[in-house]
Amino acid sequence: MRMMSDPKHYDLEDIISNLNSIREELAEGVTATSNGSGPVKEHPDRDEDPSSLILEEYLASRLEQIGEVTTERKEIKGLKTGNGWDPNQVIEHVFKIDPVSIKRAVEIAVSSDRRVKERLSNFFKRSDEVRIVGTPTVEYIPIWKVKGFHECYYVRTNSYRVNVKEDVVAVEVEGQSRDLILERKHSRLIPTAILERLQKLGSFLTNESKYFVVSDALELATKRSDAELVVTGTGRPLTRDEETELTAWRTKRIFDIADLKVRDLKVTVRESISKEALLNKFRESVVRMPERFKQILSNKLQITELKRIYVPIIRVPMQRGLVPREVIVNGTRGEIADPKLLALLE
Secondary structure, eight states, rough: OOOOOOOOOOOHHHHHHHHHHHHHHHHTTOOOTSSSSSOOOOOOTTOOOOOHHHHHHHHHHHHHHTTTTTTTTTTTTTEEEEEEGGGGGOOOEEEEOOOOOHHHHHHHHHHHHHHHHHHHHHEEEEEEEEEEEEOOEEEEEEEEEEEEEEEEEEEEEEEEEEEEEEEEEOETTEEEEEEEEEEEEETTOHHHHHHHGGGHHHHHHHHHHEEEEEEEEEEEEEEEEEEEEEEEOOOOOOHHHHHHHHHHOOEEESGGGGGGGGSSSSEEOOOOOOHHHHHHHHHHHHHHOSSOOOOOOOOEEEEEEEEEEEEEEEEEEEEEEEEEEEEEEEEETTEOHHHHHHHOOO
């Protein structure tokens, strides 16, 4: 589409007035002839497409909202609605994954260390007893998940190209004569130099079309984007597979950090990014404002889900001889934590 601009500009009051006029015509079912003197139809045709009527009603409701823009709000680029702009309005749900029993975690740690010990014993011909030296610690690591969408309605101006039939020599729209533009489309299969010579033989190698341009058409448009973000407590993004591996187990909702306590065990909770920082990060990924607009009518950012899930790992302090070491157990699966898991959580 070829864009055309008109040096004439209208202020917002003129735009709103014109849109309200359109709204009134849609509501009353007014149709006119090309010269504006045709009869008024009190009811739309019975065979009119129902979807067209629905679209007219929808546009009428949106245009009515445009007419309600107050003078004080004209200077505001967008009317921010939805809970996503203010972290205090977003309700956070907190969950935890119950860890395996500490007895099971110790057995896993000792058995894994014994396998190492047996290999070392065969090499050095010696063995040392493996001992638990201290209380195992359950460490909860937060995983954040946020889902939502951004939606905005806005007004913009645009130009339209309207093709007409070959026999049309003049067009009048809304009482104004429109200039017709002739366009010749040449075959792309024939080189330009050869085409110019052959054109002298006749016009059979070209295809002509006529059109006129409607400038400064006022459009009511909408733009929407949905997003989902999953990050670790440090803000590192997780893929869907990584999220599933960490949080697909049965979770239990909690209402206080005290609910993370494990009887007779030391519990630590790793620090996390704040809810404000998380939502700022999410806004950067979901908010997509239109590139070109005359006025933003609504600017909605809605958070539909905000979860914090605490994933447990268990640290078991051990010692063989004089050498202390720590075995980290995947508290969810009940197995030695692999390097990939540690890389995700560290």
